[in-house]
Amino acid sequence: MSDKGAFDTNVVTLTRFVLEEGRKAQGTGELTTLLNSVCTAVKAISSAVRKAGIANLYGIAGSTNVTGDQVKKLDVLSNDLVINMIKSSFTSCVLVSEEDEKAIIVEPEKRVCTTDGEPCEQDALQPGRNIVAAGYALYGSATMMVISTGQGKTYYLFLFFQLRLLYECNPMAFIMEQAGGRATTGSQNILDIQPTNIHQRVPVVLGSPDDVQEYISIYKKHNK
Numbered sequence: 001m002s003d004k005g006a007f008d009t010n011v012v013t014l015t016r017f018v019l020e021e022g023r024k025a026q027g028t029g030e031l032t033t034l035l036n037s038v039c040t041a042v043k044a045i046s047s048a049v050r051k052a053g054i055a056n057l058y059g060i061a062g063s064t065n066v067t068g069d070q071v072k073k074l075d076v077l078s079n080d081l082v083i084n085m086i087k088s089s090f091t092s093c094v095l096v097s098e099e100d101e102k103a104i105i106v107e108p109e110k111r112v113c114t115t116d117g118e119p120c121e122q123d124a125l126q127p128g129r130n131i132v133a134a135g136y137a138l139y140g141s142a143t144m145m146v147i148s149t150g151q152g153k154t155y156y157l158f159l160f161f162q163l164r165l166l167y168e169c170n171p172m173a174f175i176m177e178q179a180g181g182r183a184t185t186g187s188q189n190i191l192d193i194q195p196t197n198i199h200q201r202v203p204v205v206l207g208s209p210d211d212v213q214e215y216i217s218i219y220k221k222h223n224k
Contacts, residue, residue: 015039018032018039021151022035035147037086037091038085039145040085041085041086042137042145043143044081044085045081046139048077048078050141061076065098065099066098075099079097082097083095083104087106087107091112092111093106093111093112093114093115094123096166096167096198097167098199101199102198103120103121103198106119124166125197127192127193127194127195128174129191129192131171131174133147133149134171134172134174135171150178159204159206160203160205163201163202163204164199164201165190166199169190169202173189174191180209181207182206182212183205183206184205185204185205186216187223
Protein backbone atom coordinates (compact mmCIF):
# COMPACT_ATOMS: atom_id res chain seq x y z
CA MET A 1 0.00 0.00 0.00
CA SER A 2 1.35 3.44 -0.92
CA ASP A 3 1.83 6.12 1.72
CA LYS A 4 -0.99 8.12 0.15
CA GLY A 5 -3.34 5.14 0.33
CA ALA A 6 -2.72 4.72 4.05
CA PHE A 7 -4.38 8.03 4.94
CA ASP A 8 -7.82 9.45 4.34
CA THR A 9 -7.22 12.87 2.78
CA ASN A 10 -10.92 13.80 2.73
CA VAL A 11 -11.86 13.30 6.38
CA VAL A 12 -15.45 14.03 7.41
CA THR A 13 -15.15 15.48 10.90
CA LEU A 14 -18.11 16.31 13.10
CA THR A 15 -17.54 20.03 12.51
CA ARG A 16 -17.40 19.52 8.75
CA PHE A 17 -20.60 17.45 8.83
CA VAL A 18 -22.47 20.13 10.77
CA LEU A 19 -21.26 22.85 8.40
CA GLU A 20 -22.24 20.87 5.31
CA GLU A 21 -25.69 20.05 6.67
CA GLY A 22 -26.23 23.70 7.58
CA ARG A 23 -25.32 24.79 4.07
CA LYS A 24 -27.77 22.29 2.58
CA ALA A 25 -30.55 23.70 4.76
CA GLN A 26 -29.84 27.22 3.44
CA GLY A 27 -30.63 28.70 6.84
CA THR A 28 -29.27 31.68 8.74
CA GLY A 29 -26.30 29.73 10.08
CA GLU A 30 -27.31 30.23 13.71
CA LEU A 31 -28.14 26.56 14.30
CA THR A 32 -24.84 25.52 12.70
CA THR A 33 -22.97 27.92 14.98
CA LEU A 34 -24.84 26.60 18.02
CA LEU A 35 -24.18 22.94 17.18
CA ASN A 36 -20.50 23.61 16.56
CA SER A 37 -20.27 25.31 19.97
CA VAL A 38 -21.89 22.28 21.61
CA CYS A 39 -19.48 19.99 19.73
CA THR A 40 -16.55 22.02 21.07
CA ALA A 41 -17.88 21.63 24.60
CA VAL A 42 -18.26 17.88 24.11
CA LYS A 43 -14.64 17.62 22.90
CA ALA A 44 -13.44 19.54 25.95
CA ILE A 45 -15.49 17.33 28.29
CA SER A 46 -14.12 14.24 26.54
CA SER A 47 -10.58 15.45 27.21
CA ALA A 48 -11.45 16.11 30.87
CA VAL A 49 -12.95 12.61 31.24
CA ARG A 50 -9.73 11.03 29.95
CA LYS A 51 -7.65 13.12 32.35
CA ALA A 52 -10.05 12.90 35.30
CA GLY A 53 -7.72 10.85 37.50
CA ILE A 54 -4.70 13.10 36.99
CA ALA A 55 -6.78 16.29 37.32
CA ASN A 56 -8.58 15.05 40.47
CA LEU A 57 -11.98 15.26 38.79
CA TYR A 58 -13.36 12.00 40.14
CA GLY A 59 -15.76 11.94 43.07
CA ILE A 60 -18.51 14.06 44.58
CA ALA A 61 -18.39 17.86 44.45
CA GLY A 62 -20.07 18.05 47.86
CA SER A 63 -23.54 19.27 46.91
CA THR A 64 -26.82 18.11 45.40
CA ASN A 65 -28.62 19.55 42.40
CA VAL A 66 -32.18 20.84 42.26
CA THR A 67 -33.61 17.36 41.71
CA GLY A 68 -31.71 15.82 44.63
CA ASP A 69 -28.89 14.07 42.75
CA GLN A 70 -25.39 14.21 44.20
CA VAL A 71 -23.30 16.50 42.02
CA LYS A 72 -19.99 15.06 40.79
CA LYS A 73 -16.94 17.14 39.95
CA LEU A 74 -17.27 16.24 36.28
CA ASP A 75 -20.93 17.35 36.39
CA VAL A 76 -19.88 20.83 37.47
CA LEU A 77 -17.12 21.07 34.87
CA SER A 78 -19.36 19.77 32.07
CA ASN A 79 -22.21 22.09 33.02
CA ASP A 80 -19.95 25.14 33.02
CA LEU A 81 -18.35 24.19 29.71
CA VAL A 82 -21.65 23.69 27.88
CA ILE A 83 -23.23 26.86 29.28
CA ASN A 84 -20.20 29.03 28.50
CA MET A 85 -19.83 27.64 24.97
CA ILE A 86 -23.52 28.14 24.17
CA LYS A 87 -23.48 31.67 25.58
CA SER A 88 -20.39 32.58 23.57
CA SER A 89 -22.01 31.31 20.35
CA PHE A 90 -24.44 34.28 20.40
CA THR A 91 -27.31 31.98 19.38
CA SER A 92 -29.48 31.60 22.51
CA CYS A 93 -31.42 33.53 25.12
CA VAL A 94 -32.61 31.01 27.76
CA LEU A 95 -30.79 27.89 28.98
CA VAL A 96 -32.05 25.12 31.28
CA SER A 97 -29.84 22.67 33.17
CA GLU A 98 -30.43 20.10 35.90
CA GLU A 99 -27.56 21.70 37.84
CA ASP A 100 -29.31 25.10 38.04
CA GLU A 101 -32.56 25.62 39.94
CA LYS A 102 -33.75 28.45 37.70
CA ALA A 103 -33.46 29.02 33.98
CA ILE A 104 -30.33 30.87 32.90
CA ILE A 105 -31.08 34.11 31.06
CA VAL A 106 -28.28 34.91 28.64
CA GLU A 107 -26.72 38.36 28.99
CA PRO A 108 -28.20 40.92 26.55
CA GLU A 109 -24.88 41.44 24.75
CA LYS A 110 -24.66 37.70 23.97
CA ARG A 111 -28.34 37.09 23.34
CA VAL A 112 -30.35 36.09 20.27
CA CYS A 113 -34.07 36.15 21.08
CA THR A 114 -36.99 35.20 18.84
CA THR A 115 -39.70 36.55 21.14
CA ASP A 116 -40.77 40.09 21.95
CA GLY A 117 -39.73 41.51 25.29
CA GLU A 118 -37.32 40.18 27.90
CA PRO A 119 -36.72 36.41 27.75
CA CYS A 120 -37.87 34.44 30.80
CA GLU A 121 -38.14 30.91 32.18
CA GLN A 122 -41.64 30.56 30.74
CA ASP A 123 -40.14 30.71 27.24
CA ALA A 124 -38.48 27.33 27.88
CA LEU A 125 -41.75 25.59 28.77
CA GLN A 126 -42.55 24.33 25.28
CA PRO A 127 -43.61 20.86 24.13
CA GLY A 128 -41.02 18.67 22.47
CA ARG A 129 -42.72 19.04 19.09
CA ASN A 130 -41.01 22.43 18.86
CA ILE A 131 -37.53 20.90 19.00
CA VAL A 132 -35.43 21.51 15.87
CA ALA A 133 -32.32 19.58 16.96
CA ALA A 134 -31.31 17.21 19.75
CA GLY A 135 -28.34 15.10 20.70
CA TYR A 136 -26.36 13.35 23.39
CA ALA A 137 -22.78 12.34 24.09
CA LEU A 138 -21.45 9.16 25.70
CA TYR A 139 -18.01 9.49 27.31
CA GLY A 140 -15.42 6.83 28.04
CA SER A 141 -12.20 5.60 26.45
CA ALA A 142 -13.85 6.86 23.26
CA THR A 143 -16.58 9.48 22.94
CA MET A 144 -19.72 9.00 20.84
CA MET A 145 -21.94 11.93 19.94
CA VAL A 146 -25.35 11.56 18.30
CA ILE A 147 -27.09 14.57 16.71
CA SER A 148 -30.38 14.81 14.86
CA THR A 149 -31.68 17.92 13.12
CA GLY A 150 -34.86 16.21 12.00
CA GLN A 151 -33.36 14.28 9.08
CA GLY A 152 -33.74 10.84 10.62
CA LYS A 153 -31.59 8.18 12.31
CA THR A 154 -31.40 4.43 11.91
CA TYR A 155 -31.30 2.62 15.26
CA TYR A 156 -33.56 1.56 18.12
CA LEU A 157 -33.35 1.13 21.87
CA PHE A 158 -35.90 0.02 24.42
CA LEU A 159 -35.54 1.84 27.69
CA PHE A 160 -37.69 2.85 30.65
CA PHE A 161 -36.84 5.77 32.91
CA GLN A 162 -38.38 8.53 34.94
CA LEU A 163 -36.42 11.56 33.81
CA ARG A 164 -36.53 15.32 33.44
CA LEU A 165 -38.88 16.23 30.59
CA LEU A 166 -37.25 19.30 29.08
CA TYR A 167 -33.61 18.29 28.87
CA GLU A 168 -33.66 14.47 29.06
CA CYS A 169 -36.96 13.02 27.81
CA ASN A 170 -37.66 15.45 24.99
CA PRO A 171 -34.22 15.23 23.31
CA MET A 172 -34.20 11.43 23.51
CA ALA A 173 -37.79 11.23 22.26
CA PHE A 174 -36.94 13.51 19.34
CA ILE A 175 -33.98 11.34 18.34
CA MET A 176 -36.03 8.17 18.81
CA GLU A 177 -38.83 9.39 16.53
CA GLN A 178 -36.26 10.42 13.92
CA ALA A 179 -35.03 6.83 14.03
CA GLY A 180 -38.55 5.59 13.34
CA GLY A 181 -39.25 4.64 16.95
CA ARG A 182 -41.63 5.97 19.59
CA ALA A 183 -41.46 7.56 23.03
CA THR A 184 -44.35 7.56 25.47
CA THR A 185 -45.34 7.85 29.11
CA GLY A 186 -47.82 5.04 28.52
CA SER A 187 -50.70 7.46 28.15
CA GLN A 188 -49.20 10.25 26.03
CA ASN A 189 -46.47 10.81 23.46
CA ILE A 190 -43.51 12.47 25.17
CA LEU A 191 -43.17 15.22 22.55
CA ASP A 192 -46.83 16.23 23.01
CA ILE A 193 -46.52 17.02 26.73
CA GLN A 194 -46.85 20.68 27.71
CA PRO A 195 -44.22 21.27 30.42
CA THR A 196 -45.29 22.97 33.64
CA ASN A 197 -41.87 23.23 35.30
CA ILE A 198 -38.33 23.33 33.90
CA HIS A 199 -37.31 20.36 36.09
CA GLN A 200 -40.55 18.36 35.68
CA ARG A 201 -40.08 14.57 35.72
CA VAL A 202 -42.14 12.12 33.68
CA PRO A 203 -41.94 8.37 33.04
CA VAL A 204 -40.64 7.60 29.58
CA VAL A 205 -40.47 4.44 27.48
CA LEU A 206 -38.47 4.57 24.26
CA GLY A 207 -38.03 1.92 21.60
CA SER A 208 -39.25 0.42 18.37
CA PRO A 209 -42.92 0.98 17.47
CA ASP A 210 -43.83 -2.65 18.22
CA ASP A 211 -42.07 -2.73 21.60
CA VAL A 212 -43.54 0.59 22.71
CA GLN A 213 -47.03 -0.42 21.53
CA GLU A 214 -46.74 -3.61 23.58
CA TYR A 215 -45.89 -1.49 26.64
CA ILE A 216 -48.81 0.87 25.96
CA SER A 217 -51.19 -2.11 25.76
CA ILE A 218 -49.98 -3.42 29.11
CA TYR A 219 -50.15 0.08 30.62
CA LYS A 220 -53.75 0.58 29.49
CA LYS A 221 -54.74 -2.87 30.73
CA HIS A 222 -53.54 -2.08 34.25
CA ASN A 223 -54.62 1.57 34.35
CA LYS A 224 -58.29 1.36 33.37
